[in-house]
Amino acid sequence: MEPARGGTVTASLTLPSPAKLNLFLHIVGRRPDGYHELQTLFQFLDFGDDITFTLTPEQPGIRLTDSVSGVPDDENLIVRAAKALAASVSGPLPGVNIGVAKRLPMGGGLGGGSSNAATTLLGLNHLWQLNLSIDELAELGLALGADVPVFVRGHAAFGEGVGEKLTPANPPEDWFVILKPACNINTGKIFSEEGLTRNTPRIKIAPAFEGDASRYRNDCEDVVRKLYPEVNRSLEWLAQFGPARLTGTGACIFGRFPTESAARIIWESKPSGVTGFVAKGVNSSPLHKKLTELK
Ligand SMILES: C[C@](O)(CO)[C@H](O)COP(=O)(O)OP(=O)(O)OC[C@H]1O[C@@H](n2ccc(N)nc2=O)[C@H](O)[C@@H]1O
Numbered sequence: 001m002e003p004a005r006g007g008t009v010t011a012s013l014t015l016p017s018p019a020k021l022n023l024f025l026h027i028v029g030r031r032p033d034g035y036h037e038l039q040t041l042f043q044f045l046d047f048g049d050d051i052t053f054t055l056t057p058e059q060p061g062i063r064l065t066d067s068v069s070g071v072p073d074d075e076n077l078i079v080r081a082a083k084a085l086a087a088s089v090s091g092p093l094p095g096v097n098i099g100v101a102k103r104l105p106m107g108g109g110l111g112g113g114s115s116n117a118a119t120t121l122l123g124l125n126h127l128w129q130l131n132l133s134i135d136e137l138a139e140l141g142l143a144l145g146a147d148v149p150v151f152v153r154g155h156a157a158f159g160e161g162v163g164e165k166l167t168p169a170n171p172p173e174d175w176f177v178i179l180k181p182a183c184n185i186n187t188g189k190i191f192s193e194e195g196l197t198r199n200t201p202r203i204k205i206a207p208a209f210e211g212d213a214s215r216y217r218n219d220c221e222d223v224v225r226k227l228y229p230e231v232n233r234s235l236e237w238l239a240q241f242g243p244a245r246l247t248g249t250g251a252c253i254f255g256r257f258p259t260e261s262a263a264r265i266i267w268e269s270k271p272s273g274v275t276g277f278v279a280k281g282v283n284s285s286p287l288h289k290k291l292t293e294l295k
């Protein structure tokens with residue numbers, strides 16, 4: 001039997017699992033399998049969950065030490081990503097305990113579950129010393145969710161297809177106020193709404209779109225505003241201070257500010273009952289920064 005891998009790297013590792021924003025989200029068509037074709041601009045936030053991986057060479061298997069409320073462990077994207085990675089290689093692997101400090105709201109349009117999957121793929125590729133390429137990890141990730149590849153690749157990007165065809169982009173790294181209205185939105189429900197705009201003309205992806213916030217639009221916004229008055233109210237409130245948009249299919253919304261202090265002034269005055277946070281938009285993922293420091 002081959003010796004188990006993973007003997008020579010640090011046995012415990014905590015890695016960031018950042019949020020993403022869809023700075024714009026256009027729905028340009030529908031594939032024969034019913035999935036919607038998008039054009040979107042992804043940027044990361046310097047804010048998210050933390051995931052800790054601890055190798056347990058004496059105890060094989062993949063164990064989640066912090067369950068995520070409402071998500072059975074077997075369905076958790078962290079566990080699914082770890083299993084998919086293990087299944088893609090041959091030979092025995094050391095066991096691993098995985099803990100998650102969850103800060104990102106679920107079903108918020110911030111891609112928390114997809115980001116957790118990507119952090120797990122990259123984190124265990126490192127700890128298990130598998131040396132899979134980023135392309136291989138992105139392909140494994142796509143089978144887990146359309147938003148996983150951008151988190152695996154780690155650079156802000158224009159996304160096409162269902163979000164997996166990525167062209168690196170460099171939108172301005174501004175500050176954002178993110179508000180989470182008090183409702184949860186199911187992505188599948190929004191994509192199945194009859195009134196959803198599905199025929200936005202394709203734009204030619206070009207750097208001119210990166211910084212031009214006046215062109216940013218989210219095609220899910222009208223439907224979500226109608227179905228969720230909480231989102232409508234929060235968008236109206238935030239729009240008083242500048243352009244405010246939905247990310248993904250919601251429920252989170254964001255407003256862009258040039259400085260942290262400008263964002264914090266608005267954050268301090270937010271209506272009661274609305275949660276959220278202030279964060280900086282970043283074009284390099286905090287996950288990749290941390291992994292580079294380890295090399
Ligand atoms: C809205 C975005 O966050 C934009 O970045 C993503 O496209 C969401 O992608 P995702 O997390 O992979 O979406 P899921 O939660 O797996 O999708 C749930 C359901 O939404 C529908 N869906 C999702 C993505 C897409 N491009 N077209 C769709 O029609 C499908 O019916 C799918 O079964």
Ligand SMILES: Nc1ncnc2c1ncn2[C@@H]1O[C@H](COP(=O)(O)OP(=O)(O)OP(=O)(O)O)[C@@H](O)[C@H]1O
Nearest residue numbers: 076077106107108109110111112113114116147248
């Ligand atoms: N580790 C995880 N963290 C969060 N959600 C998870 C996780 N694993 C599975 N899920 C499931 O995935 C669903 C979507 O979670 P996620 O946080 O990615 O939503 P989202 O922010 O709306 O993402 P998107 O922008 O991709 O639509 C959750 O409602 C939950 O049922």
